[in-house]
Amino acid sequence: ALKLFTTLFGLFGAAASFFLMQESDFMFITIIFALFVGLFGPNLVLSKLVSDRRDKIKAAVPDGLDLLVVCTESGLGFNAALRRIADELVVSHPDFAFELDTVCAKIQAGVEMPVAFKELVDRTGVEELTGLVSMLAHASKVGGSIAQTLRDYTEDYRDKRNQEAEEVAAKIPTKMLFPMVLFIWPCFF
Known part of the structure; x- marks a missing residue:
């Protein structure tokens, strides 16, 4: 309209x-x-x-993963941990909390967990969650510890974010070269 x-x-x-x-x-x-x-x-x-929404959700993923690790290691089930995280993140990251709440509602309605997370990735466009979906699906099929899987994924995700930040920082001198040549170099003359 x-x-x-x-x-x-x-x-x-x-x-x-x-x-x-x-x-x-x-x-x-x-x-x-x-x-x-x-x-x-x-x-x-x-x-x-x-x-903007994708960037907000992408920025909220590390906090959500850390809370998910803490909740699952403290003994909460995965669905209860997701619900708790959605409730906790409403104040700081409302967009991500809404998406997690939607995932929880779909899981309670009978949708399988990997399918609900795949739909989350499709809805939000945050491709970083694809690895989490595949790791959780594999852990649930094999019967491994979800808490340990989440801890490993969180460490990998944190390393990946640090590498992206270092890559952006490494590009800054090249980007600053042209303004310096245009604006500072003529002042010397």
Whole structure:
């Protein structure tokens, strides 16, 4: 409905600029801008909102994994631990808490745990959880300790995040080279 409204608004803006700016040199640019905003504006806003939500959920995963390790090692079952984590993360990470709550509801409704987590990955787009899904599925099939599996995955995930941060930090000097050449080097002369 919002996209239809903005498309109609863009068409109205283009028509208004056509009739009101007949003598102006900027009429054609104004028409194209109004149509662009009307047709593609909602897509750009939606993709930005999706990207922000994905980043928030991705930032919440380490906290959730640490809490999951603590809860499973303290004796809670996996489903009860997920429910507890969803309740605890509502304040600090509401998006991730909502997604975990959805997973808990699906598991209680009879959906298998790996399927519920696969749907979580599909919904959120956070591909880092794919490894967790496969490890939990394997641990439940083999009958291994879920707490130890979670601890190992949490350590691997933490190492992976550190490597990504180091990679970003290693790219910074190269990115700073061009502004320094453009703005600082001419000042020496």
